[in-house]
Amino acid sequence: MPEGDTVWNTARVLHRALAGGRLTATDFRVPQLATADLTGATVLESRSRGKHLLLRLRVPVPAQPQPGAEGTARHGSRRLTLHSHLRMDGAWRVYAPGERWAARPAHTIRAVLRTADAVAVGYHLHELALLPTAEEERLVGHLGPDLLGPDWDPAEAVRRLAAQPTRSIGEALLDQRNLAGIGTLYASEVLFLRGVSPWTPVRDVPDLAGLVALAHRLLMANRGRWTQSTTGSLHRGRTTYVYGRRAEPCHRCGATIRRREQGERITYWCPVCQPGPG
Template identity: 75%
Template structure:
């Protein structure tokens, strides 16, 4: 699931493969960048901001964009992914028709599948793409007090929807939303104003994402065994690991929500 920790991991993969490298070729299969050629550009760094991936580059001398740093921005949403291959290695992660971007260097080839919101902007203008985001749970700007302030500014919104709003805090996706609320004993339909300890909610969310940073397997239970990595997420009709009650599944907003009706009493 491409949540904040997955995007952080993807940024690290691109950092190891491309940072400091001069690109020997590029290809974009999206109309807005179809004629863009990054050959000769140098990759400075790869970073993440919530669910957004930022590849920062320097244009070569003589290029129209030289003298300024640039950022290749991509959003993974639900299905996007970057994969790195050795030169000459077969690209086998996804079907070829899903490829949206290819970046080549002498030592690696980065292929972006099913990317969204792909854009190339001056780095000085990055905030036009990510400036609306709340504090990044895995970033140097993480500020739990600010995250609580932003959540509290929407008192009548359900806590389940508020946690997914990246303007409040950046990085929580549906998996962590469900798991955090279970661990805190809060129904996803609880209005933000009725949540007794918002600081505890955002602190736990940050701890869970940080615990999974650096690995692709996501676990909130402490176990990496198949079928044992979550408390409620993806477990409809299965017994709650705490009380044995059948886990329920229902739509909340535009997303499916999992919860235990006993451990998280619904007071709608």
């Protein structure tokens, strides 16, 4: 499941494969970008913002004649950003030129970017958009502090959470307007490790700052690898305490792990280690 660390990893893969290269061909298979052609654009960088991916480009502008200078033309460029969101099922894969695209069925492809050295293929991408880089805030400006961003601000994350005192902490953690990058896996695991029921009102969480700090440490620890682990183990079936372990025994107390819908998402918890509502 793509969470902040997975999106960060994806951005790094795209950056390493494409940054500094010039696009030799592009193919967008979504209606809103059906006529877009970025051939000739230079890839400047790939960055994540919470669960959003931002591929920044320098696109050449067709030459325009200069007034009063017959026979000469002025060349220029503009900065554009290709924005995508992975949601639950999206993914970018990078292939060598000529390599078979075997990751997913062809009908799920939404974007193809080619350079001389690599081919980036986007599957099941969501919110795919092309916009001026200076206007990125239109799509990501609503997000809270990015857990993996260079401008991470834990005090601001705590302030935003505390501003909704009656909301359940499980739902508040998943609201990207409070802090960006945390998903159902990390929300469930952080609350287990802090001994807090997901249904506890934010005002009753004993140490919001400690909870936020733990979320940051967990995502930072998993940044750079694809196997997500909150237990310290990378062995199958031992990577999480509660997430994905419904009806299995709690590693800590042996009680049966539970799973239930909370709002529009799913949460996992141990009824003994996390006593309280729910």
